[in-house]
Amino acid sequence: MAEWxxxxxxxxxxxxxKLLANRKGKATGGLQQGVLKSILxxxxxxxxxxxxGALELHRAVQESSFPEDMQEAIAGKVDQLMGEACEEQxxxxxxxxxPQHLKCLYNYFTQSEWDVLTSLEASWYxxxxxxxxxxxxxxxxxxxxSTVKHSIATMACFMDSIxxxxxxxxxxxxxxxxxxxxxxxxxxxxxxLVKFPDSPAxxxxxxxxxxxxxxxxxxRRPENYPHILKLCPVRTxxxxxxxxxxxxxxxxxxxxxxxxxxxxxxxxxxxxxHSFPQSQAGFGMQEFMxxxxxxxxxxxxxxxxQPGGQQFKPKPKAKxxxxxxxxxxxxxxxEEPPAEDEPPAEDEESEEExxxxxxxxxxxxxxxxxxxxxxxxxxxxxANAGNxxxxxxxSKAQGKPKSKxxxxxxxxxxxxxxAASLPRYIAEKPTAAQRKARRDSYVDKHYHKGxxxxxxxxxxDEACKEYARSARAAAAKLWxx
Numbered sequence: 001m002a003e004w005x006x007x008x009x010x011x012x013x014x015x016x017x018k019l020l021a022n023r024k025g026k027a028t029g030g031l032q033q034g035v036l037k038s039i040l041x042x043x044x045x046x047x048x049x050x051x052x053g054a055l056e057l058h059r060a061v062q063e064s065s066f067p068e069d070m071q072e073a074i075a076g077k078v079d080q081l082m083g084e085a086c087e088e089q090x091x092x093x094x095x096x097x098x099p100q101h102l103k104c105l106y107n108y109f110t111q112s113e114w115d116v117l118t119s120l121e122a123s124w125y126x127x128x129x130x131x132x133x134x135x136x137x138x139x140x141x142x143x144x145x146s147t148v149k150h151s152i153a154t155m156a157c158f159m160d161s162i163x164x165x166x167x168x169x170x171x172x173x174x175x176x177x178x179x180x181x182x183x184x185x186x187x188x189x190x191x192x193l194v195k196f197p198d199s200p201a202x203x204x205x206x207x208x209x210x211x212x213x214x215x216x217x218x219x220r221r222p223e224n225y226p227h228i229l230k231l232c233p234v235r236t237x238x239x240x241x242x243x244x245x246x247x248x249x250x251x252x253x254x255x256x257x258x259x260x261x262x263x264x265x266x267x268x269x270x271x272x273x274h275s276f277p278q279s280q281a282g283f284g285m286q287e288f289m290x291x292x293x294x295x296x297x298x299x300x301x302x303x304x305x306q307p308g309g310q311q312f313k314p315k316p317k318a319k320x321x322x323x324x325x326x327x328x329x330x331x332x333x334x335e336e337p338p339a340e341d342e343p344p345a346e347d348e349e350s351e352e353e354x355x356x357x358x359x360x361x362x363x364x365x366x367x368x369x370x371x372x373x374x375x376x377x378x379x380x381x382x383a384n385a386g387n388x389x390x391x392x393x394x395s396k397a398q399g400k401p402k403s404k405x406x407x408x409x410x411x412x413x414x415x416x417x418x419a420a421s422l423p424r425y426i427a428e429k430p431t432a433a434q435r436k437a438r439r440d441s442y443v444d445k446h447y448h449k450g451x452x453x454x455x456x457x458x459x460x461d462e463a464c465k466e467y468a469r470s471a472r473a474a475a476a477k478l479w480x481x
Contacts, residue, residue, distance in 0.1 A: 004045045006053040010060040017064040036070055043077050054082045099144035102196040106154050110215035118158050127155050136185045137211045145234045148172050153229040157222035169233045416458055419466040425450050427475040446475035
């Protein structure tokens, strides 16, 4: 069915009125009845009709040249549609949208309701229906989070075992859905409480009599109620629910452990503990075991890819020769000219070679060895004295610039290079991908690159910054081309 607006119907009535006025005095047959049915059909096709639209339709009917019986039929149809639109509107107040809070729900149940809640044979569905019926009888129309939390905690106190946080969160969502889909009870909604008292005796008299027509409430608080109340989550952002989701994701990512791996970490559940604290305690150990397993795999891969890595041994370092103290004075014995010592072999050193080195050192450091060294030194001195006068001037000239160049090199070695002494920075052309990005990203990249080059060249901080600025300027110039 097509949707018509009030303006469309008004324009249609004006056009039909002109048509009937043009055919006035002639045999129209069933034209007038057809026009009336068409207008009534369009009125029923209106998408929305309010008081302003009804008033506009009545004015259009009165101003038209339709016959009186036709005007009365159209006006009656407009009144009928307006009355139906008013009946469809439900009374709504701002107060009914506010969530209602009830924290001590265990004080509001009757004895017959307690029999169902505490029964181990009763199903969760029956306990849930008892709780919803009690809330409906008290005039609940909007459940607050605290009301849902206390309701789940009250029902969970009488289960065989304490459910996990994930399970209690699912039960909370199930309670909300069941409450929204349950039938409304005949309750005086004029009395609407946002915060209910701890005791039902403090309720308004009319509400108390309507909620408890046959039985009176029996207050009863379960022993483990506070503990379960702390574990009960209502939102998905609750800490216990978030940890459980993280643990499930890690279990899906990690491969399943074999039976041999589980033997070392298997443990029995101690009595007196519930499943929820145990799951929290085991979560850290599972994460640690997974990390250690990954480290072991990396180590195995490294050993497999490096053949002979375990048999690798560093080369032995050459032993430093220690000077022995001078030997005591003894009569000189027949001495042989000291043989030149050969460097010890790198692979192995025998005990005989070490003993020979020790004896050679003793000869050199003894009295006879010292006399021989003094004799050779005097002989060399006399030989050099004769040749000292024949020293060429070139050799003397060579000594002076050598010392100057050495001093100059030492002076230059103490200075750090400047930005001007470094080679000119040449920036790379920006690629197509860099062109799509921002200009600052491309320029800053070359700034840091130039600063790193200057730092590696031994420049100080100011010289590094100066060279980096020149690199950024070169990059900016290349970008703007």
